Amino acid sequence: MSVLITGVAGFVGTNLAQALLDKGLRVCGVDNLSRGTLQNMAALLKNPRFEFRQLEITEPGALLNACEHFAAHEAITECWHLAANSDIPAGVAEAAVDLKDTFMTTYVTLEVLKQLGIRKLAFASSSAIYGDHGSKALEEDLGPLLPISNYGAMKLASEAALSAAAETFLTNLWIFRFPNVIGVPATHGVMIDFVRKLKQTPNLLQVLGDGTQQKGYLHVEELIDAMLYIHRHATERRAIYNIGPADAGVTVQFIAEETVRVAQPTASIQYGEGNRGWVGDVPRFVYSIDKLKQLGWSPKLGSVQAVQKAIRQIVAQEQPA
């Protein structure tokens, strides 16, 4: 069986590709390499069951051509659609970024799947589709959905387009609403920011905000495990699941202190003001994974252990070879 992964060179994409290869599948991947890299895929590219094409999904015909090329070898039966802008502030500054990279990638992918008769799609959605609901637990049946970033808006727009497609040509749709995911190969996020800042100024870590912002974190290895679990066990035609840690998370202060401890134990930490990192960032949320637990999956690591593991991995990643 051959599967297509869009955004395969990214943080989640490379981990997912490896997991699907490990299951014995053939994996065909596309990526525009705007944030993902060939280096991320070094191990994948050595695998004879992995094929890669660099392309812009939104360029007319690009994805269709690649898929026809992939399918010449063996038909593609399923798509894991991960391609998206992953720089939320960039999308807040300019709506066109998420329109193209987060929504139009979904729209074009759907059109190509329809044309090629690929009827199964798994999609990387986000907790950002909910918006800011304060202390209310974010469950899958919560409404109204009021995203506060263009990233969240275009993820929700993607969910909507996929839902309509599940009425016409898609037979199976899995929507995974991702939490904050950490691990390697890290491309962005607070941990790699801290590690890199400490390389620039080894004595001082300057933190955006007052450090009280609290979030739950899931390690990417557990995320992939949950995605494959839902894919195997969910029975709804449109299966929508939050994936996340089971706890209320850790503060930015904890991450700063842990990063300093591992990377530069002598550095001091300086905090800014306010507890919202940027416009479009939900400062604190309670993410419910009760539905996923009922399906039979729970994370093994809490946010604390996930953060500690990821920091060690990211510090190693950023060390000169």
Next chain:
Amino acid sequence: MSVLITGVAGFVGTNLAQALLDKGLRVCGVDNLSRGTLQNMAALLKNPRFEFRQLEITEPGALLNACEHFAAHEAITECWHLAANSDIPAGVAEAAVDLKDTFMTTYVTLEVLKQLGIRKLAFASSSAIYGDHGSKALEEDLGPLLPISNYGAMKLASEAALSAAAETFLTNLWIFRFPNVIGVPATHGVMIDFVRKLKQTPNLLQVLGDGTQQKGYLHVEELIDAMLYIHRHATERRAIYNIGPADAGVTVQFIAEETVRVAQPTASIQYGEGNRGWVGDVPRFVYSIDKLKQLGWSPKLGSVQAVQKAIRQIVAQEQPA
């Protein structure tokens, strides 16, 4: 005060424009006249406080140019965004229709408002954003939102983009989730279809489906009244309200019989099979307007009276002058 209405030449647009003119406002309207007509606007065009420009919102610069022209006279402070594809089956057949006419119109309108510093937006959303929830009452806080038509999907995508804009530059956002709305000037829908079919074949009305499909209907005069009421009284930054009749609605059979009674009392009625009119049509839903009632507004007409009134008006509209 000057307000902008997109889709002003359509069924709801013309009624809204008249209501806002009646309140003493200056109304600037745009429409591509794909479905709306100059004839619909005959009375409006005689009003010195009404200005109209025909344009495609999605053509680069078209809406911005028109708004700069309108604003030269008096600044625009608010936009009522109604422009959208209104042919649901067309959008199911080809996703590009709703992408362009239902979603990209919203995206471009937002970009223009941002550029011109217009910070208030009222939006015509739809019950179609909910999808098919069977007998569960559709309340504003219901989730997950699983539209089954591209029209519903692109209305939800529009809501999402507007919600994100309310985090950056919009100070006020009103989202009205429309029910089935009837009245004149009718441009599409089951009643005008029946009236026109009876003109073609005065002895026989052929009905798509078995006639058991049941829906609630609101008269456009009440819809406009509710929109203005919510606009005046809602206090949330993102005010989302279902607007609809307070009852479970009437069947297609009732509409067919009423249309025959008014238009061609001697005609017989022939039904088809199945109770879903077309792909993407939600066959039956329970629409909750409890939130709107709590705000203090209730419809005066039930679905039965709204249908009877609209049929009389549509039969009159379709009579040769």
